[in-house]
Amino acid sequence: MAASGTGSPGRLVQYVVVRSDLVHRLSWPLGAVITQACHAATAAVHLHYADPDTQRYLSELDFMHKVVLAAPDEAALSGLSEKLTQAGVSHKLWIEQPENIPTCLALKPYPRETVQPLLRKFKLFK
DSSP: OOSSOOOOSSOEEEEEEEETHHHHTTOOOHHHHHHHHHHHHHHHHHHTTTSHHHHHHHHTGGGOOEEEEEESSHHHHHHHHHHHHHTTOOEEEEEETTTTEEEEEEEOOEEHHHHHHHHTTOEEOO
């Protein structure tokens, strides 16, 4: 699996994976958790701005597609980050500062079929 964009004609999706325990077990306000996802998504696009898939995603501004998934806890999120790194999938693990807490991660935009198999065990965030 290539980390760089391929210009694939498939639908581009930006996946964001958020720790659900922040809301459901640690009682973070929902707005604070949404903010974490926004930070991660923005950072992933910034870090991979020159990537052809990122450029195509941004050029279709009114048709952006994001999928927000839930990781049950920090261990699952960190494990996913390691798995993505090993597979060469470009992403940003967002670590909230100054607390140094991994809260979510966002992939750069990819064709859905390129990365969906790596994310199958994660369900939509509720």
